[in-house]
Amino acid sequence: KQWYQRRVAITAGGLYLICSDLVFVLLFPHLVLVVHFPHLVNRYGMVVGFSTALLLRALSGEPVLGYDAVLKFPNYSEGVEGVDNGVGHQKFPFRMVCMLVHLFLAIGVSYLTNYLYKEGYLTDELDVLKEFKEKKEDTKTNKDLVIENTYPVLELKKQATNGHTNGSSNGHGNGLHTNGNC
Secondary structure (H helix, E strand, C coil), X not given: CCHHHCCCCCCHHHHHHHHHHHHHHHHHHHHHHHHHCCXXXXXXXXXXXXXXXXXXXXXXXECCCCECCCCCCCCCECCCCCCCCCCCECCCCHHHHHHHHHHHXXXXXXXXXXXXXXXXXXXXXXXXXXXXXXXXXXXXXXXXXXXXXXXXXHHHHHHHHHCCCCCCCCCCCCCCCCCCCC
């Protein structure tokens, strides 16, 4: 039978396995790179890494969905037609390989595109994802993203030097500002 002729019953556990697999292979490298190493990656690296990892993972087969692997890693076991719908199983840690390919490809392509842009091989017209155009326009140090709230601190310092309190030491303990006259 062809893969599209097989009947597959997808259970809740099977969906859980597929989702956790995709999170590990596709989202985990993105999260690590964006949160911990944003200076190492750019949009080009992330798109290439994500796309390649998705392709590798799709070609590695999925027994839960009932399709056989096109890309067979070492120690691949062929499926038996009557037992598991003829779908083989990868015994190699292929998910880890897909995740590491995603991680290193994202860093490598990001480094390469940064190098090509600095050397002048990647011009603004070829910058399809507008990665470098925004970096040229954004000369600020992202201070607009930081919320500075110094007003209460300055007010408390003024009140402390003038001898005013917020009312908590006037015996009432309600935290309301009073002038000391009950």
